[in-house]
Amino acid sequence: MMQAAADMPVWAAIAVAFFLLVGSGLALIGAIGFLRLPTFYERIHAPTLGTSWGIGGVMLASMIFFTVSSGRLVFHEILIGIFVTVTTPITFMLLARAALHRDRAEGNGNVPDKQNKSQIAKGVSDESESWN
């Protein structure tokens, strides 16, 4: 039986509000950081606030709210958390490696060179990519 939000017990309302505020607050701070941090490599850290505890807080709030209001255990939100966590690094690495490639090719900034000790030692050409 679904209850209206106003009928929730106080402890549940406080917990839901807390996690919702923490989650959305972190997502907001992440967005601000994305705007304000000076370099690309620093900016790339900011959205991970939203993808870690940002999503985590909203997820917990949703789980508590629907579990309490519908009177049965609701936790399929956990799937959102799992999939966001597992897929973020893919986009992330794609962006970061594109930026690294560009910066190395154009020689701007103090980006570290590709480590090619072993490539020099083995005489392998510079074209080889990692993950092969």
Place this chain on the structure above:
Amino acid sequence: MMLPYPLLTLSLVLMWLLLNGFTPGHLVLGILVAVFASWAMASLRPDKPRLGKWYLLPKLFRIVLYDIVKSNIAVALIILKAGRRSHNPGFLTVELDIENHTAIAVLAVVLTSTPGSAWLEYDSNDKTVLLHILDLGNEAEWHDTIKNRYEKLLMEIFA
């Protein structure tokens, strides 16, 4: 073989039931979907991860969850003070001992979902990973965290 990836099949069934609600009909449908999906996975022939000390997984999970909370707070503070340049961003190269692809993937997920450290690129030729750290206060400390806190545990789990 009937079920090439039992763990994957089980997770898919669980996911199906979580998404659709538990009814006998959905259980049957979910099992069908999961079995066909794991056959499809088998035809891709990925490296099969060997779980050694799987009972250490909750420990890894606890450590990572704690670190994520800690670094969330740290990064949020850095962003709020961004105008004053209070942090010291920098690149860090770490040589890894783990070679198992699954373990490396888990390490990449851990380091990426911990705000403040970003996994940029892994070089399988010399087994080094290039990271970008938002606040590289003490380089040796970061090195130590990755090598001793995460990598050692991962090597035991994916033995």
